[in-house]
Amino acid sequence: MLVATASISLLGLAAAHMGCSGHNIAKRNVGGENNVIYGKRQVDNANLDVTAQCTPYTYAPMANSKAKYPGIWVQPATLVPGDSEAAALFATINATVQQKVPNSNSPHGTLKGDWAGVNYPAGDADCWWTNSRCTTPAESLGIPADITNLPEPETWGLGFDDGPNCSHNALYNFLAENNQKATMFFIGSNVIDWPVQAIRARDDGHHICVHTWSHPYMTALTNEQVFAELYYTRQVIKEVIGVTPTCWRPPFGDVDNRVRLIAAGLNLTNVLWKNDTFDWSVGTNNVTAADVTNNYQKIITAAGQGQYATQGLTVLNHEINNFTMQEFIEQYPNIKGAFKHIVPIAAAMNWTHPYVEQNYTFQDFNEYVAGAPASGAASSGGASAAGSGTATGSAASASASKASTKGSGAGATRPAAGILAVAIAATALLL
Numbered sequence: 001m002l003v004a005t006a007s008i009s010l011l012g013l014a015a016a017h018m019g020c021s022g023h024n025i026a027k028r029n030v031g032g033e034n035n036v037i038y039g040k041r042q043v044d045n046a047n048l049d050v051t052a053q054c055t056p057y058t059y060a061p062m063a064n065s066k067a068k069y070p071g072i073w074v075q076p077a078t079l080v081p082g083d084s085e086a087a088a089l090f091a092t093i094n095a096t097v098q099q100k101v102p103n104s105n106s107p108h109g110t111l112k113g114d115w116a117g118v119n120y121p122a123g124d125a126d127c128w129w130t131n132s133r134c135t136t137p138a139e140s141l142g143i144p145a146d147i148t149n150l151p152e153p154e155t156w157g158l159g160f161d162d163g164p165n166c167s168h169n170a171l172y173n174f175l176a177e178n179n180q181k182a183t184m185f186f187i188g189s190n191v192i193d194w195p196v197q198a199i200r201a202r203d204d205g206h207h208i209c210v211h212t213w214s215h216p217y218m219t220a221l222t223n224e225q226v227f228a229e230l231y232y233t234r235q236v237i238k239e240v241i242g243v244t245p246t247c248w249r250p251p252f253g254d255v256d257n258r259v260r261l262i263a264a265g266l267n268l269t270n271v272l273w274k275n276d277t278f279d280w281s282v283g284t285n286n287v288t289a290a291d292v293t294n295n296y297q298k299i300i301t302a303a304g305q306g307q308y309a310t311q312g313l314t315v316l317n318h319e320i321n322n323f324t325m326q327e328f329i330e331q332y333p334n335i336k337g338a339f340k341h342i343v344p345i346a347a348a349m350n351w352t353h354p355y356v357e358q359n360y361t362f363q364d365f366n367e368y369v370a371g372a373p374a375s376g377a378a379s380s381g382g383a384s385a386a387g388s389g390t391a392t393g394s395a396a397s398a399s400a401s402k403a404s405t406k407g408s409g410a411g412a413t414r415p416a417a418g419i420l421a422v423a424i425a426a427t428a429l430l431l
């Protein structure tokens with residue numbers, strides 16, 4: 001067990017599936033833009049230098065768009081004043097939520113995932129205990145179940161959370177060299193910060209989903225904040241990348257029926273995960289790289305033992321830092337050896353049109369595994385050369401001060417249904 005076990009054993013839980021928890025999502029110093037020296041900069045896929053890749057730049061097409069969005073990394077996102085279109089859509093969705101889950105409007109816990117004092121009813125009518133427990137809401141609510149297992153056997157559903165990471169060229173090059181597509185769960189704030197990197201995901205033929213604007217615990221938010229976190233991420237992906245996703249993943253796997261209903265109002269299907277590599281957790285709670293390698297190995301061993309003979313699984317990976325990306329690269333041959341197929345979620349689910357824009361066609365499962373040429377995404381991904389964009393950049397704020405999310409560690413496990421959460425004083429990790 002590589003997570004801190006104190007509160008877990010206290011509550012008698014088998015495992016904490018709080019992936020994405022406690023990780024250190026670097027944030028750019030937004031204010032740095034006021035004093036930069038602008039100059040021409042070409043972001044080149046072949047450039048593997050981290051400093052070069054992560055030098056902040058302004059992207060001309062978005063130069064006048066930022067006011068339409070919540071502040072970058074401002075947590076939580078809220079409706080932008082004067083955005084009547086968003087407000088009108090929210091009002092409609094909110095009415096549905098009030099009608100369907102009238103008694104579940106109060107947010108749970110805190111933005112940082114502290115559930116101290118949260119007394120959660122035993123019946124779990126809200127289907128809150130995500131991932132480790134409830135992933136299938138009551139049918140009467142009309143919300144689809146979360147995706148965790150995959151219908152196709154011996155299949156590893158490949159996805160990377162928290163991107164786009166400024167320094168992801170080595171990973172994306174590796175995926176391209178292996179003709180491997182993945183599902184990218186993008187954070188809106190990262191898309192607006194690193195638009196050229198975000199566009200590369202589309203040009204490389206990856207499948208893009210929403211992963212919120214600022215990476216909060218979603219059940220801690222008001223309806224409006226939940227809406228804004230999802231809505232503006234979907235919008236910025238559309239504006240920057242040109243596609244409107246129809247899937248999302250909740251940070252930390254934190255979701256309940258209220259949040260699901262708001263996402264459903266935006267036509268976003270919840271793609272959770274079955275198993276977590278815990279790649280995000282290295283350095284927290286004494287977790288080491290070797291522990292993560294061992295987690296990969298456990299899944300790989302389970303595959304060898306026939307555990308996925310009847311269905312596949314979604315696995316949680318991240319593009320947050322060099323370790324999470326490099327570890328995947330190193331494990332890839334082992335995964336390939338143990339699983340018949342490694343596929344993006346779109347292929348696993350036969351989502352051949354995963355975007356609202358119908359002119360992007362993805363391969364269904366059979367086509368993907370047969371290596372059929374893509375009819376849309378990768379081959380006709382738009383005008384710009386793959387992954388490169390002309391941008392004016394700043395030399396000045398390369399070392400823009402990085403803030404970190406105060407993630408809470410696995411200790412921020414939710415109170416078990418019916419158990420009063422005594423002192424789950426999550427060890428907030430101030431990394």
Ligand SMILES: *[C@@H]1O[C@H](CO)[C@@H](O)[C@H](O)[C@H]1NC(C)=O
Nearest residue numbers: 090091094095098105223224
């Ligand atoms: C949305 O629903 C909540 C909870 O029922 C309510 O408090 C709030 O006023 C509603 N907001 C709008 C804009 O209707």
Ligand SMILES: *[C@@H]1O[C@H](CO)[C@@H](O)[C@H](O)[C@H]1NC(C)=O
Nearest residue numbers: 026164165166167320321322
């Ligand atoms: C991406 O990864 C690098 C390390 O490779 C890290 O320094 C950077 O802050 C990360 N985050 C983002 C948002 O790009």
Ligand SMILES: *[C@@H]1O[C@H](CO)[C@@H](O)[C@H](O)[C@H]1NC(C)=O
Nearest residue numbers: 089244264265266267268356
């Ligand atoms: C969701 O999809 C339906 C059916 O395609 C469409 O009518 C509706 O406008 C979509 N809602 C949003 C918020 O995009």
Ligand SMILES: *[C@@H]1O[C@H](CO)[C@@H](O)[C@H](O)[C@H]1NC(C)=O
Nearest residue numbers: 003004005284285286287427
């Ligand atoms: C990490 O290891 C040190 C030294 O073994 C120990 O004192 C500490 O309690 C550990 N921390 C956690 C969160 O497990």
Ligand SMILES: *[C@@H]1O[C@H](CO)[C@@H](O)[C@H](O)[C@H]1NC(C)=O
Nearest residue numbers: 131132274275298299300302
């Ligand atoms: C995968 O996660 C499930 C719970 O979702 C757990 O029971 C199982 O042990 C995990 N498998 C591996 C190989 O880690």
Ligand SMILES: *[C@@H]1O[C@H](CO)[C@@H](O)[C@H](O)[C@H]1NC(C)=O
Nearest residue numbers: 167170171322323325326329
């Ligand atoms: C991680 O860093 C090492 C050393 O700088 C580098 O060789 C490697 O390509 C990096 N991996 C990724 C995925 O960025």
Ligand SMILES: *[C@@H]1O[C@H](CO)[C@@H](O)[C@H](O)[C@H]1NC(C)=O
Nearest residue numbers: 151152348349350364365366
């Ligand atoms: C995907 O479509 C193929 C037919 O092309 C079918 O055999 C398979 O069962 C479908 N998988 C899912 C998850 O719908």
Ligand SMILES: *[C@@H]1O[C@H](CO)[C@@H](O)[C@H](O)[C@H]1NC(C)=O
Nearest residue numbers: 357359360376377380381382
């Ligand atoms: C899809 O249509 C949009 C709008 O017409 C266009 O900008 C985009 O390049 C098209 N993409 C593909 C893959 O055809």
Ligand SMILES: [Zn+2]
Nearest residue numbers: 020161162251
């Ligand atoms: Zn995440």
